[in-house]
Amino acid sequence: MKPNATFLLLGVLGLYACGGGGNASGELSEPITLQADSIAVEQILAPGQITVKGDVALILSQKTDTVFYAYGLPDFRFLYKQGVRGQGPDDFLMGSMVSCPSRSEFAYYDIYGRTVRLFELTRKGFEKKWEYRVNMRSCEVLSVVNDSIVMLEKHDWNMKELGVYAYNGRSGKITDSLPGLKTYIKSTRIGYTLSTMLNRYSLQGYGEHFVVSYQLMDRIEFYRVSPQGKIELVAEVGNAELPESVKNYLKVDTENPPGGDRWKTPSLENIRFYYGEGGYACRDYVFILDKDGRPLEQEKAKNDNAAPEKMFRVYSWDGRLLARLRMPFYDGFYQLPFAVSESRKTIYAINPEKDFEYVYTFSYDF
Numbered sequence: 578m579k580p581n582a583t584f585l586l587l588g589v590l591g592l593y594a595c596g597g598g599g600n601a602s603g604e605l606s607e608p609i610t611l612q613a614d615s616i617a618v619e620q621i622l623a624p625g626q627i628t629v630k631g632d633v634a635l636i637l638s639q640k641t642d643t644v645f646y647a648y649g650l651p652d653f654r655f656l657y658k659q660g661v662r663g664q665g666p667d668d669f670l671m672g673s674m675v676s677c678p679s680r681s682e683f684a685y686y687d688i689y690g691r692t693v694r695l696f697e698l699t700r701k702g703f704e705k706k707w708e709y710r711v712n713m714r715s716c717e718v719l720s721v722v723n724d725s726i727v728m729l730e731k732h733d734w735n736m737k738e739l740g741v742y743a744y745n746g747r748s749g750k751i752t753d754s755l756p757g758l759k760t761y762i763k764s765t766r767i768g769y770t771l772s773t774m775l776n777r778y779s780l781q782g783y784g785e786h787f788v789v790s791y792q793l794m795d796r797i798e799f800y801r802v803s804p805q806g807k808i809e810l811v812a813e814v815g816n817a818e819l820p821e822s823v824k825n826y827l828k829v830d831t832e833n834p835p836g837g838d839r840w841k842t843p844s845l846e847n848i849r850f851y852y853g854e855g856g857y858a859c860r861d862y863v864f865i866l867d868k869d870g871r872p873l874e875q876e877k878a879k880n881d882n883a884a885p886e887k888m889f890r891v892y893s894w895d896g897r898l899l900a901r902l903r904m905p906f907y908d909g910f911y912q913l914p915f916a917v918s919e920s921r922k923t924i925y926a927i928n929p930e931k932d933f934e935y936v937y938t939f940s941y942d943f
Contacts, residue, residue: 615935616653622646624927626674627936628683629916630698634925635683636933637674644669646933649700651921653936656700667705676782676858677721682706686718693718693727693746709746720782720858726752726806728780728787741780741789743806752806759791759817761827775823779855781863786811786894790855790865793819797865799896812896856889859919862899865890891943900943 623640634653636646644660661668670689677684677695683703685694691711696703711718713731719741720728727744739762741755761775776792782802789798795815800808819827856865867888889902904913904926915926924939 613937613939615937618648618653618655618933618936620646620655620933622933623929623931624933625914625929627914627916627925627927628674629918629925630683631680631920633698633700634916634936635674635698635703636927639671645703647698647700647703648936650918651923653925657702659702675718675720676787678724678782678784680860684721691716693721695721707746709749711744712749713744719780720787721746722782722787722802723785723804723806726802726804728782728802739774743802743808745806753802753808755789755800755808758789759794759796761819761823763827775827776819779866781856781858781865783858783860783863783894786858786863788856788858788863788865788892788894791817793823797890797892797896799892799894811894814892814896814898857915857917859917861919862891862893864902864915864917864924865892867901900941902941904939 622636622638624636624646625639626637628635629650632650633656634648634650636648637644638646642662643658644662646658647656648654649656662670664670669685670687672685672687672689675684675686675693681698683696683698685696686692687694691713692708693711694708695706697706707725709725709727711727711729713729715733716729716731718727718729722728725746727746728741729744730739730741732739739758739760741758742751743753744750745752758778759776760778763773763775776794778789778791780787780789782788785801785803787800787802789800790796794817796817797814798810799812801811802808856863858864867890889904890898891900891902892898904924913926914929915924917924922941924941926937926939927933928935928937
């Protein structure tokens with residue numbers, strides 16, 4: 578028997594016109610309950626990431642000698658495997674797929690080599706279009722937009738120089754930067770200064786657009802990038818307010834904490850921190866994982882036995898809320914790598930903690 582799951586789609590009473598203020602959630606109707614299904618794959622590999630491009634789903638595995646596995650949609654029939662794990666010029670050592678500009682391409686960032694590669698993906702194989710080396714240390718590639726503009730994060734070891742930059746892969750130069758990231762750093766002095774980012778952000782890009790969302794706050798920002806690599810703010814929704822417990826935590830003087838014990842600080846155990854996949858970018862809209870930090874008590878207020886769930890918001894690239902989606906955790910796994918087929922209106926999700934027995938499918942309509 579195939580495993581089954583429930584997927585709730587919260588429709589929208591009307592398109593939400595987003596400006597500089599207000600709530601990012603908009604006005605929603607009652608939930609619509611849909612049934613999800615699964616497709617048997619039954620391959621012995623550890624699926625780490627998934628992306629969908631046209632009628633091909635591509636799986637990245639970090640634990641096999643071959644890196645990529647391609648499947649045809651809609652039946653998820655195996656097509657081919659490609660890409661050797663190694664240190665050669667065309668090999669794949671250790672890295673990840675990042676969001677990129679089109680329906681027929683995928684981008685791969687090699688962490689050790691600090692290179693970004695863009696590939697044309699078909700049902701018969703993929704071919705490299707270009708490769709750029711990121712000539713910056715202490716950086717992480719987040720997305721590729723507008724064909725050759727690489728969005729990357731640059732930071733030092735204690736997060737004091739954290740920033741997001743537009744990097745022209747062709748010229749090897751930074752063309753612009755993202756002002757005012759809404760991230761908060763907590764520094765603790767324990768013989769040396771240990772800095773921790775309390776609320777991470779997620780960046781998803783497609784075409785000339787990218788969106789930034791944040792942990793622990795109701796805040797999403799929409800941007801456009803010119804072919805020259807200049808960043809323009811298109812829309813912003815929600816606000817940058819942190820939960821009160823996090824604000825109080827930030828106020829604590831860890832040099833001279835209450836009671837004199839620097840190891841005892843206000844606890845954040847009552848806050849749900851969301852890690853892992855932050856969203857998925859499509860041509861016409863973007864899926865954003867809801868990371869607003871609702872206390873666990875609020876999540877279980879209506880039903881003590883309620884299963885944990887993930888909430889997604891779906892926006893157009895100009896900042897209009899199209900839908901809210903509620904997906905329960907399934908198969909005993911909380912992190913949810915997923916991809917979206919816009920043409921088939923289907924979400925494909927995988928469990929990276931198990932062999933590739935199933936791909937989970939969730940149909941939507943909005």
